[in-house]
Amino acid sequence: MVKICCLGAGYVGGPTMAVIALKCPSIEVVVVDISVTRISAWNGDQLPIYEPGLDDVVKQCRGRNLFFSTDIEKHVSEADIIFVSVNTPTKTRGLGAGKAADLTYWESAARMIADVARSDKIVVEKSTVPVKTAEAIEKILTHNSKGIDFQILSNPEFLAEGTAIQDLFNPDRVLIGGRETPGGRKAVQALKDVYANWVPEDRILTTNLWSAELSKLAANAFLAQRISSVNAISALCEATGANASEVAYAVGKDTRIGPRFLNSSVGFGGSCFQKDILNLVYICECNGLPEVANYWKQVIKINDYQKSRFVNRVVSSMFNTVAGKKIAVLGFAFKKDTGDTRETPAIDVCKGLLGDKARISIYDPQVTEDQIQRDLAMNKFDWDHPVHLQPMSPTAVKQVTVTWDAYEATKGAHGVCILTEWDEFKSLDYKKIYESMQKPAFVFDGRNVVDPQKLREIGFIVYSIGKPLDPWLKDMPAVA
Ligand code: NAD
Structure with a gap:
């Protein structure tokens, strides 16, 4: 049985792993977190996040092949595939404060994985990270690897809160980036096999690591840019008597837009x-x-x-x-x-x-x-x-x-x-x-x-x- 462990039981880790467990009954999925209250909530009746359809998915597989735990080291050491879905907030202090991503949580997760691993692991970046993060993570893991093979994959998450379960059931695409080496290709295939349980093959895209990391940042930038574009036009509408809904409708009818x-x-x-x-x-x-x-x-x-x-x-x-x-x-x-x-x-x-x-x-x-x-x-x-x-x-x-x-x-x-x-x-x-x-x-x-x-x-x-x-x-x- 393939074992998956996910670090971070948040808005991404929780729903994503619940759907993997639902769609892949032969895989054991354990979601771990440093927050005891969050894990207790995942194990209780009132889940820590509100997301339509989530309760139902969790109820179907919790205790079967989906588990929530604070015993991080045990589950990391037993897992074949480790997803890392921890926070990557904006730095509040020091170099790049107010702009750069704070990778403290990611780095400590990587160091812990390096410490407790006793067998080969595929480590999957689920968090949104700066392009080239995989290189840094690879260095942390391989520097302490004791002969263990770590393959790093980038598998950014594109779900939208509020429709997370639908998005996970029926994703526009799943993106997997990996090293272009035999080991890298094998790891990409292993993760592809997980998603192939429910995602049509033509929607599973594979790229090199840096393209996958950058695609997530670019996708969010494009989405936000659309909102800022229409909002900029809304100010002009108010000044001129045009109606932003009518303008957006007319603009959006262009199939290129x-x-x-x-x-x-x-x-x-x-x-x-x-x-x-x-x-x-x-x-x-x-x-x-x-x-x-x-x-x-x-x-x-x-x-x-x-x-x-x-x-x-x-x-x-x-x-x-x-x-x-x-x-x-x-x-x-x-x-x-x-x-x-x-x-x-x-x-x-x-x-x-x-x-x-x-x-x-x-x-x-x-x-x-x-x-x-x-x-x-x-x-x-x-x-x-x-x-x-x-x-x-x-x-x-x-x-x-x-x-x-x-x-x-x-x-x-x-x-x-x-x-x-x-x-x-x-x-x-x-x-x-x-x-x-x-x-x-x-x-x-x-x-x-x-x-x-x-x-x-x-x-x-x-x-x-x-x-x-x-x-x-x-x-x-x-x-x-
Ligand atoms: P979140 O705050 O809901 O969850 C992160 C969890 O990680 C927290 O519960 C925290 O306690 C835990 N954590 C931190 N360090 C840990 C460690 N060392 N070991 C174990 N657990 C640890 O955040 P989120 O919204 O799930 O986002 C996680 C990542 O996914 C971020 O990089 C975010 O940018 C990305 N992302 C978020 C969304 C979204 O819609 N929320 C969508 C796509 C990608």
């Missing part, structure tokens, strides 16, 4: 896009390519611009101040169908409103009060360092309350900001909300969830990103 990922919004978030682009920028700079670095940097700048433009719009519409006013925030997760708040635009929007002394009442169906308070108290880039290694109990931000009900959050509010596109926000009783709010009542829709015309008929003053402006907003100071 395609319709997906063209919704204007308050900005992209999530643990990957910003971190991976910064990483790409840093790699370009280190390779003497400042023009390329500046090109990609602009994707992040537009994203930051979009978030601050949103905050400015809220403040300027409400007579240039939100001091002491109650603002309801609907949605805090970085997208619907996940409880993940890493780099969510809601953090920057809330911080911007708090900076103008607003009182904020937040509702998100999947995010806890503890998480929200932690996010609002945390410094930039600190969020992706494992929670159990972070200073605990941040001081709660007093002007923030968290509710478990959208109607409670909006009661008595002067304005509502919709920051996540949860389906339930489409069907809220906005008449009831309007009646319970201060007047004039504002809705600032950062995700194009509501029909602005219907809400205007109720009496709201509505701002929807990229849509023709409400007459009220046209009279307010220009927003930059």
Whole structure:
């Protein structure tokens, strides 16, 4: 029986390994983590992450050929294939701080593998890493190898949170990069055999190591670039009376462009896009390519611009101040169908409103009060360092309350900001909300969830990103 061990039981390691276990009953899969609480949650009824369909997959194979454990060394030493899916956050200190990937967790994982291995291993990079990381990992492993053969593969993960299980069941492609040596080719084939249990062969791409590593960074940069492109156009739409949804629809009809990922919004978030682009920028700079670095940097700048433009719009519409006013925030997760708040635009929007002394009442169906308070108290880039290694109990931000009900959050509010596109926000009783709010009542829709015309008929003053402006907003100071 082939044995797989995965280091890191997070958003990637957990779902990916659960699907491998489901699709490959003859493989034993053990997911290990340094976080005891995370592993207990994977072994309990309340999984540590919310992902549609995940519960079902875990229930089918947990205890059969899927296990979660903190006994890292035992399972690493027994495994034939070791996936490494640990955090690769942005460095917060030292050389490359604010841009380069922090490979501390990866390096310590590699050193541990080198220490405990007693037989040949295939080590798979599942984490997103800078191009050429495999070379460094190879050095760590082979330097301490005691005659053991280590083959390093790059197998970046392309799942999207919120649709992870569907993406894993039916991936657009699986990418495997390896050394172009007999040993390397054998290792690539061994991993290919795992995926071939359910992925059609023509969707399993094999490349050299560096192409696989770079493809993941490039894919995220391209995806984020589409969002920043449409968001840049959304600002121009608001200034001219064009409608960003109509423009995106017309643009996306071109088959060379395609319709997906063209919704204007308050900005992209999530643990990957910003971190991976910064990483790409840093790699370009280190390779003497400042023009390329500046090109990609602009994707992040537009994203930051979009978030601050949103905050400015809220403040300027409400007579240039939100001091002491109650603002309801609907949605805090970085997208619907996940409880993940890493780099969510809601953090920057809330911080911007708090900076103008607003009182904020937040509702998100999947995010806890503890998480929200932690996010609002945390410094930039600190969020992706494992929670159990972070200073605990941040001081709660007093002007923030968290509710478990959208109607409670909006009661008595002067304005509502919709920051996540949860389906339930489409069907809220906005008449009831309007009646319970201060007047004039504002809705600032950062995700194009509501029909602005219907809400205007109720009496709201509505701002929807990229849509023709409400007459009220046209009279307010220009927003930059
Ligand atoms: P995560 O924070 O959810 O999970 C990482 C886990 O690794 C944590 O539970 C942490 O405790 C554990 N860990 C850290 N060091 C360890 C060690 N030495 N041994 C064992 N466990 C250790 O992160 P994630 O979202 O799963 O992302 C993991 C990697 O995958 C990152 O490189 C990320 O860029 C990449 N990625 C993420 C996504 C996504 O949608 N989240 C998609 C594709 C790729």
